[in-house]
Amino acid sequence: MGKFTRYTQFICQRFFLLALALLPVAGALMLYVEGNGERAYWQMWQMASRVFVPEGKLSLIITPPDYTNLPVLTLADPTKDLPQGIKVHLSAGSTLxxxxxxxxxxxLYVNNDWLDLPEATAALTTAYQQGAHLAVRRGPWLVGYWPVVEMADKPPKVTIKNTPEALSPDQVKILADVSDDxxxxELQLKVYVQDQKEAVETVRLQLPSDGQSATEIVTDLGDxxxxxxxxxxxxxxxxNMGQESVTEAVDVLMPDRQFTQPLASKISEIRQLLLGPTPNRETAAGEMLQLATNPQLYGGDEVMLLALxxxxxxxxLNPDHASLQAVSRLLWQMAMHAEQGRRTRAAWRGE
Structure with missing residues (x-):
């Protein structure tokens, strides 16, 4: 009996000494978990599973949304082929x-929840929406774990850095910062007149060569x-997500086209009477009627006569701003028609 008691005491002493020796390790682990939060919990589980993880094959295929233009990522047999704990960048809408x-x-742990794989097929497809962890377990053992970096699709960034400047009578250069992750x-130039809230024109601009950023925009506005x-x-x-960004308005004088054909130049002069802060309606109307009474100047073109x-x-009859703008546009179309010949007749007839 005494011998058994001494043996028991010996075992207890050894366990006590072992416990004392492990206290710093346990304390360090607790501090690590406390300092690193949820990720440390996953890593500890992963380390324990490595000792007992059963044999098994799996592959996890991640297909990013189309708008990201990112390649498909395949995580094959994470216990053998990939370093454990490698960060995975995921966008909302990715297919797993x-x-x-x-x-x-x-x-499968995704979207902050566990999903069971049907044993009959041993396959599952789902969509990633949120969450900082992606994991796979077999029974109680963790056979794959990846911390997730969420890639949020932010709206485009766009700012105009200068007052648009004319490169030629037709071209305008705009220095801008345009980018998207x-x-x-699409990149558009919106044109507004006076204090109107709605754009009167929208010009589609060429996208930057890399599709993501631009610093200089040159567009032809002479016509x-x-x-x-x-x-x-x-x-x-x-x-591609439908998100948009719009710059603050920048005031500019649109480049004016130089006409070489005499009739086009005359019509352009009449149009100039309607531009500026004090449009001269009466003089412009009188010159249009006078021009209409000289069909030899426009070759007897009936469309030109009707427009004048x-x-x-x-x-x-209509001294409002809308009529002023409409007639200004009509005169522009007439001048372009005269400058370019009969090719534009169908266009400004609306055919």
């Missing part, structure tokens, strides 16, 4: 497909119906 050898039960879908007028410009950028008469009458 897991396939195993069927010797489960397997469970996953690529731009624009608002040529020669003071307008406000805004840049509008859209991404109707425009003059509208200026006289």
């Amino acid at each position: 497909a897991i396939v195993t050898n069927g010797e489960g039960p397997y469970r 996953f690529g731009l879908k 624009h119906p608002l040529a020669g007028q003071k307008v406000s410009l805004r840049l509008r950028a859209l991404d 008469r109707s425009g003059a009458v509208r200026l006289i």
Whole structure:
């Protein structure tokens, strides 16, 4: 009995000494878990599972959303082929497909919840929406763990850095910062007149070569119906998620086209009477009617005759801003028609 008691005391002493020796380790582990939070919990589980993890094959295929233009990522047999704990960058809407050898039960941790894999198929497809962890377990053992870095698709960034400047009578250069994390879908130049809230024109601009960022935009506005007028410009950028950003308005004088054909030059001069802060409606209407009475100047073109008469009458009878803008546009179309010949007749007839 005494011998048994001494043996028991010896064992207890050894366990006590072992416990004392492990106290610093346990304390360090507790501090590590406390300092690193939830991720430390996963890592500890992963370390314990490495000792007992059963044999098994699995692959986890991640397909990012189309708008990201990112390649498919395959995580094959994470216990052998990939370093444990490697960070995975995921965007909301990514498709996760897991396939195993069927010797489960397997469970997938995604979107902050565990999903059971059907044992009959040993496969599961789901969509990632949120969460900082992605894991696979077989029974009680963790056979794969990846911390997740969420890749949020932010709206485009767009700012105008200078007052747009004319490179030529037709071209305007705009210095801007335009960028998007996953690529731009469309870049527009919005043109506003006076204090109107809605844009009167939207010009689609060429996207940057890399699809993601631009610093210099050159566009041809010389043939624009608002040529020669003071307008406000805004840049509008859209991404593939439908998110948009719009700059503050920048005031600019649109470049005015130089006409070489005599009739086109005359019509352009009449149009200039309607531009600026004090438009001269009466003089413009009178010159339009006088021009209409000289068919030899426009080759007897009936469309030109009708446009001159109707425009003059509208200026006289409707002294509102909308009529002023409409007749200004009509005169622009007439000048372009005269400059370019009969090719534009169908266009400004609306055919």
